[in-house]
């Protein structure tokens with residue numbers, strides 16, 4: 001198994017009409033919060049449900065904790081919170097957890113301990129005897145996560161755990177995910193909220209139209225050129241067109257008190273010091289150089305658009 005908790009090899013589930021997910025090969029490192037990203041209908045839920053053995057794969061293989069997917073062993077140490085879950089809302093949080101503990105065959109002593117531990121973990125200790133109908137959406141999400149944790153799973157699948165929540169609820173769930181990671185759990189997270197994924201995930205996989213486009217540490221998936229904002233004065237009729245080997249694109253964004261600010265797209269990181277030397281030689285006075293950071297949304301859009309372009313060229 002190595003250090004990977006989940007490994008798949010060309011795992012495929014095709015429905016009638018060839019929709020679903022196809023030839024997905026991923027490795028999920030132990031102890032990671034792994035972001036599984038893709039536009040609507042990309043095949044994320046299909047892949048997760050195939051991994052969990054809830055639907056039968058068409059071809060390919062996969063293991064969870066070294067055990068083949070669909071086997072009892074692979075399911076034993078897995079927790080799952082589906083996107084659209086609903087619990088009987090006349091139950092109290094404590095009763096719901098007891099029901100889940102019984103399904104996990106915990107004896108009554110184990111049940112008591114586990115229920116109190118989980119209510120504590122999800123911050124509902126004082127609210128466990130209230131009916132779920134009176135819970136806020138954030139509390140409902142947290143009791144849902146508690147249910148997914150009853151069997152003390154090593155791997156937890158969370159499908160869009162924060163998309164229905166307000167910023168406070170999102171923060172609570174994010175902190176809970178971090179707590180779980182600190183306990184050594186591996187979390188497989190399906191989400192559309194890229195700004196959120198960015199703060200809690202290092203590794204991501206991006207899928208589109210049922211196929212994996214790329215996976216890895218998202219900060220290393222950047223293939224977009226370097227961008228800087230530069231503010232300077234002292235060079236008359238400044239133009240970057242004469243430096244095509246360094247500057248791939250330029251746009252003047254403002255002029256203020258004789259200082260010009262430009263947004264520049266450079267070939268690579270090494271072009272920054274070279275450009276600054278070239279401008280100094282021209283007697284330019286530099287006031288600031290701000291490196292534009294790429295966020296996960298930029299990277300996501302880059303890979304999705306790139307795949308669309310490749311397909312477009314192939315279909316011509």
Ligand SMILES: Nc1ncnc2c1ncn2[C@@H]1O[C@H](COP(=O)(O)OP(=O)(O)OP(=O)(O)O)[C@@H](O)[C@H]1O
Pocket residue numbers: 015016019020021038039040041042043044045046047
């Ligand atoms: N039971 C099914 N029968 C036939 N087609 C299906 C079935 N379930 C999903 N699909 C199709 O498979 C594709 C992938 O769907 P899936 O629900 O896995 O995507 P998703 O990435 O989870 O989407 P979303 O983000 O909108 O939840 C879609 O085109 C969908 O219409």
